[in-house]
Amino acid sequence: MPISSLVSPPLGDSPLGDAFGADPAVFDPSSPDSRPRRSLVSRPSISDSVFRSVAFSAGTITVLIMLAVGVFLSLRAGDALGVAGVNFLFEQDWSPETKKFGIASVLFGTITIAVIAMCVAVPLALGTALLISEVAQGRLKATLVTLVDLMAAVPSVVFGLWGVFFLQANVIPVATWISTYFGWIPFFSVTDATGQALTEASAFTSSAFIAGIVVGLMVVPTQTSVMREAFSQAPIGEREAAFALGSTRWGMITSVVLPFGRGGIIGGTMLGLGRALGETIAVYMIISPIFTINWEVLKTGTNSVSALIALRYGESSSFGLSALMAAGLVLFLITLVINFTASSIVARSRSGAESD
């Protein structure tokens, strides 16, 4: 690539060898045919061809492993999907033994938890990313960046422990308060089967709300680092122009940083959403699984696809495993779509954000 760009236009398409061979200034005219014309095709050395083939085979092995996961999942999921058909997406119950199973309720639970997680995570991540990239200076900034990266590496089981042993007990008053004063909004109410409002603490444990808060905290570091990176790429010229026109810092943020970082905000949010949908162990530790669609997010009982797999894999027959595979495949496809959309948005915003 670099070589072809170095060739000057007059040489055009003619081969390099011809151009040099015809040039009398380069070759001694007294001995025109003393040497045969040099071939410009490079002969790879042995070490090069070994390196090439080793690297190629490493790439091939990686692809084979990855494709094996995808193909195996699809093939095994095929059994269950063939039996359940389209109903797989609309059936709430999960009993593969009686051929009556579907992911409507678990998928609904997964999405509820992820949406609550986003409600917790996105404002926090946005605020912290702006704080780090625009407000904090010098040493504090470096420390905060390190802390965010560090928090992304904290194991999920630690978040699960905190959720079960600390947050559960301390967040129930908040949940009760919300359901008392905002119960007129349908999904904030907590009612029993007869529609009577519940107030005792036991009705608020192990809810999608608590799981959502914990998962939200888990994905904040991912989102923050993506957003911070996008914000710090906002062009310095536009920033200074905003200041020069008399803008305050917040005015500069709203008129320069946020528009330029929009791709980063959307992409970071979606990357976090992908992680939130796939989170298993913290959710599994907190929720109490049910197999009905529960609109009341503050009420005990929800479910998620990954928790379903963790719960049922051991006792499953071959067909039951296939059904779990189908559920896992659906989850994988959702996170795949979200991740690819997110990374394309981030990439596009990065290439478009350049201006001088």
Add this chain to the structure above:
Amino acid sequence: MTTTHRTQATDPAASAGPSTLVMTETAVELEADLELQAAFVRHTTNIPSSEGIEIGPRRRMRAARVDDQFNVFGALAAGVAVAVLLFGWFGPLSGYVGFVIVAFIAFIGFYALLVSLKSDWQEVKDRVMSVVLSSAGVLLFGALVFVVAYTLVRGQEALPHLNFFTDSMELAGPLDGLELGGIFHAILGTLMQITMALIVTVPLGILTALFLNEVGGRFARFVRTISDAMTALPSIVAGLFVYSAIIVLITHQRSGFAASMAITVMMLPIVIRASDIVLRLVAGNLREAAYALGSTRWRTVWHVVLPTARPGLATAVILGTARGIGETSPVLLTSGVTAVVNLNPFEGPMISLPLQVFDFVKSPEPNMIARGFGAAAVLILLVLTLFAIARLIGGKGPGDLSRAQQQRVVAASARDLKRITVAADRRERLAATTADAWPPPSAPPTDPSSPAPTIDLSTKEPSS
């Protein structure tokens, strides 16, 4: 500033005499013009003399004024006072969380009010949003640090017992005290599983990243797409894959090997992606310099690309390891739960730290929960250590060397210089002896393209 200037210039009543103002302005301009021309003719930069001008202390651009600080503290005091009043005397409100929320909202309100006494709407917005952003940061970091600190503090109950690190749970039951039993088996299991995963992941991941960057082509783009897609794979699905492909079909038992395979499937895309980014950051002119000197592709990779990217690659691997150690859900399906030390990865269940934490806290016994927190604290400390090592290695940019590394580089380049000079010398002598064999008669001492003489002088190389 600009607005006041404009009104002065355009409003005739404001200034004493517009004509004189214009006059002086043009005179000044003319003088400056002349000076500029003189400077231009002389081709020198005209630096005004700083003699006699007093240099004051440097101004701090971002310092908070005293009344700014008073605004913050005053609003804080007012906010807390309002919350105390509402919660203690007037309102029917209760609870810590509610108190904090009410105090915060009151604080923001009072702060806006105080700022608006002296400033306009834009500045009020700016100040209030700065405070809101800072509080988002404080809330987030407070929560995250609290999550870690909570585990570490609750782990204090189990950690002081030495047997917690040296014993397995083989002889300890759920009702036994903390002076019996430990997590030795889980620590060993974690180390063995992560080692096995690293043995596969590191060579395969880095080679694949090299393939993506140094070889390239259409297939490389396909590999990159696939490995990006795999970063989206939920960890539990990776575990389910290994469970149904390896355990159910082939080995028929859970083992450390199966767990390490599940961790590998999770870690591989992370390591590939991170190393890919690091390798892409290696400056292109370094590579081109290597190629221009005639090195082959492999030698360029081995001597230029990999050494330059070494800190970044180490960081990528360590961060991948930290993620791999913390993965619970794939291990939950594949490794099995045991209370004894198992050193055979292919036979029998082999528990790891995160799974041991999960298993401990399922029990209602307080001693088991204390053990769970202890194991979680050990896990956190392990991850923190790995992260600190990664920072230590990866904190420096590519080419940013320590003193010892610098010395080594200087020594190596001196060695290279010596080698090249000796080789050039030999070639020269060879050319001199066989000068009549090949047409172009070279004139070594006067040929400017031959670097040998100058190098001989500078390095005091004995050329004779």
